[in-house]
Each structure stands twice: as structure tokens, then as C-alpha cells.
Amino acid sequence: MGNEFESRCENCIVRQFNALRAMNKEELKKVSDSKITKKLKKGEALFEEGEKLDGVFCVRNGVSKLSKLSANGKDQIVKLATKGEVIGQRSVIAEESTNLSAVAVNDMEVCFIPKDNIVTTLNANPAFTVEVLRHMAHDLREADDVIVNISQKTVKQRVAEAFLYLKNNFGEDADGFLALTLSREDIANVVGTATESCIRIISEFKKKGYIKTSGKKIGIAEERKLLDLVEGF
């Protein structure tokens, strides 16, 4: 990692997962020449709600939570962005300040790509623009699903769903624990509930044998049961 070869966007493996794969050689070269690689420790912020972004961030490693703070001091996590995902493009495209803040959930490595690169390519390369559009369409669908889930499912169902989501999107470690370990508070903020309520449900799931825990790590023991719960059985 971080050697001369991999540090060129042209050779960066995460590009496969995002819209940058639709850039041509020249465009990519320009991006590569102007990008800045940053390392963030767990808990550090990429940007805060309300900031104006001069570019986007491409995640090379680690996970960032995108969240919005409410008047009562609670954070709602809207999305977890991982390797290959681009953060901040919504704000750059709409030319608005960000509506979300982005904080590292674990140690991260990201590339900052200045706005100009993105905007120029958007206006010149339809394939790139369409690709960005596709990703955003996908994000929008996910957002719609979250809205429906939050308003129509119980907290218990949403917690169950969150665990299944974490398994499907971030996988498990060798011992069968979820590869992405979130604090109880973060889980509560994904689900949109109070931390205590979340902890209580985790305890209940553990008691019933649906999940196993080890410190703050959580593993799915009976996926079927969680699925049934989500479906309303």
C-alpha cells in the first residue's frame, strides 16, 4: 500500500467500484496529479455538516459514517461509506454546502479529488456523468428504503435489519463476528433509536440466541430468526 504504483489512480483497485472507472486516461491522469491522499484516525472528521466542499473524497480503506445532527443533540447516521465509495459528490454537484458530516468509524485512507477535476469531466464525458448518475440513483433508492423502514418497522426489526446489513456489506471475520464493529451508540444512530433501547434489544437477541457477542463485537448466530423478525413473524 502507498507505493508509487498504487498511488496512481490509474492503478488504484478501488476505482472499479465507483464512477471514476468511466474516466478516460487523460482525465484520470489529471485527477491523479491533483489528488491528495489523507490518513484519518478513528473518530476524525472528513468534513462537518454545513461546510463547503472543494472536492470529493474517494475511500481507499476504512469506513466513514455520514450523519446529521439534530436539534436534540442526536446523530442520525444516513449512510456508511466504505472502500471504493465516493463521498461528497452530492454536495459538489448541487453546489451546496454539505447536509451531512463524515467521520471515520475506523482508521481510514482517502483520496481528496478537487472539485474542478470532477466538474470538468462531468461536463465533457457523458459516460462518467451517467455513471455518477447511476450511483446517485442507487443511493436515492436506498434512502427511500431507509425512510420506509424507519417509519414502518419497530426498533427491534430495525436493529435486526442493521445486523443483516452489516453482515452483507462488510462481511464477517474468521470467528463469525461482524467485520465492522460499531459502538452501541453508532448502531443506535444507524437504527434511529436511543442508545439504551438499542442495548436492551442487543441483550434480548443475545439471550434468545440470535446473536453472540464478545466485548463490543457482535456475531450473527441465527440469521433465519433475524430475517423472520424483520419480515414481521
Add this chain to the structure above:
Amino acid sequence: MGNEFESRCENCIVRQFNALRAMNKEELKKVSDSKITKKLKKGEALFEEGEKLDGVFCVRNGVSKLSKLSANGKDQIVKLATKGEVIGQRSVIAEESTNLSAVAVNDMEVCFIPKDNIVTTLNANPAFTVEVLRHMAHDLREADDVIVNISQKTVKQRVAEAFLYLKNNFGEDADGFLALTLSREDIANVVGTATESCIRIISEFKKKGYIKTSGKKIGIAEERKLLDLVEGF
């Protein structure tokens, strides 16, 4: 309405409000030649959840609710689309079946624009693609805001917010009632609550003098009070 002049997209006034304004003359001519104008009565569906769309709908008149049905039989309204808005582009762009259904809230007039037109222009005219992207970025931001609202505000706050939203987006009639009249059930489905809870809150607001009602029509009497409520005072 509906005369030879207005029936050409080139002359259609609602185009100002959507991405079609970024199309050039030829593209617009093609759209105009292949589009189909439809009229829908209140309650009729443009499409149902899960359908594959062969094109998008451009709203000329009336309002459509975009909603998703949940397992427990309740509908969550995710968006209200009005004059000038384009419906279904998310699904066409992502090449997925729709995640939402679209039903007319009042009598509507829409133009159906076949997919090919859109896709061709997306790939050829970056200005159009960027414009679509901008609109989608805006929708995504709104969706994020809805998520945060639903998970962090009380039902009472959300009902108050819904009325303010209706006033700002659809205006008022001569007597000071909201120009868009929704059923109590639809309001509940926008807010994400039970119909009875919604009705109860409407009664309470009325008793307190924040709003006035006349049949199913609702008018905002004390905007300040509603705003305070939303802000948490």
C-alpha cells in the same frame, strides 16, 4: 390547455422546472414526437411498485404521491411530485424496477416520455445529464432530511412540518386554506404515523388555534406557533 401549440414540448411551460430545459432543439423535437399525453383521475395509478418502466412521466398538472407499501399494509409517502417534476427517472437510469408506486392525488395530466429518448440524450448531451444529476442530488438531500426528521422529531413536530411544507410548496387558496388538500390518511402517510394519531394532532392544533379546518381542508392560522413547535419550543 391541450392545444396544438402547448402540446409541443418545445413550448411547454413546465419544461422550465425540469431537466428537459437542457435538451437541444432536435432532442426536444424527438421527445415531443414520441411522447404520449395521459390524463389521470384522482386515485388512478401511474405505476405500481415493482413495475418496470419504459419511460418517465413529466407532470403537466396535478399532484402525484410516490409511496411504498410495507408488510403491515401501510403506505409511506416518500415524495409529492407536482407540475414540472419528472417521475420515474431514478428507475429508468438505474435500470431497475420501481421501488415506489405513483398515484394521482388529484386529477392529473402527464406526458409519458419513452426511455430511449432519455437514455440517448443522457449519453450524448452532458448538459442534460448534469441537469438530471442536479435534480437527483437535490432529491437525495431531501430524502436525507426526511430520514433525520422521521427518526428524531415527534409525530406532532412532523405534522406541523408537513403543513408548513404544503404551504411552501403548493401555496394557499383565496381563503387561506392549503391549496393541496390531502386526506387525513395521506397526511398520516407523509408523516409516517397512524391515521388516528394524525387526526388527534390535527384536532389539537385546531383547538389551540394553530390551524383552521373546513371539511378536509386545512389552513395555517399561526405559522409562528407551528414553526416554534418544529424547532422544539
Add this chain to the structure above:
DNA sequence: TTTAAAGTATGATATTTGTCAGTTTTTGAA
């Protein structure tokens, strides 16, 4: 015009979820 159906309204009650207060456990820095 009548009448059934749909929509609106309200009370009583159950359930879910949040809040507060306090204890235990874990973590990371000195």
C-alpha cells in the same frame, strides 16, 4: 333522494420507546 361506503373523529387501553439514575465493564493514557 336514499343509502352504503369511505372518511373523520374521539375515547379507552395497550404497547413501544425514551429518559433518568445508577452500576459494571472496558479502554487507553499516565
Add this chain to the structure above:
DNA sequence: TTCAAAAACTGACAAATATCATACTTTAAA
């Protein structure tokens, strides 16, 4: 290694919201 701070946890209780039952009102179809 120790210790203070943060995080995880638990119980008791309060508040918000949903559900069920039922009555009233409006609407639209026969």
C-alpha cells in the same frame, strides 16, 4: 499497572404512539 474516563448495561418509570372500538359525517353511487 493503575486509574480515570468512556462505554456498556440494567431497572424503574414516564411519555409517546398505536390499536381497537365505536360514533359521527361526508361523499358518491344506485
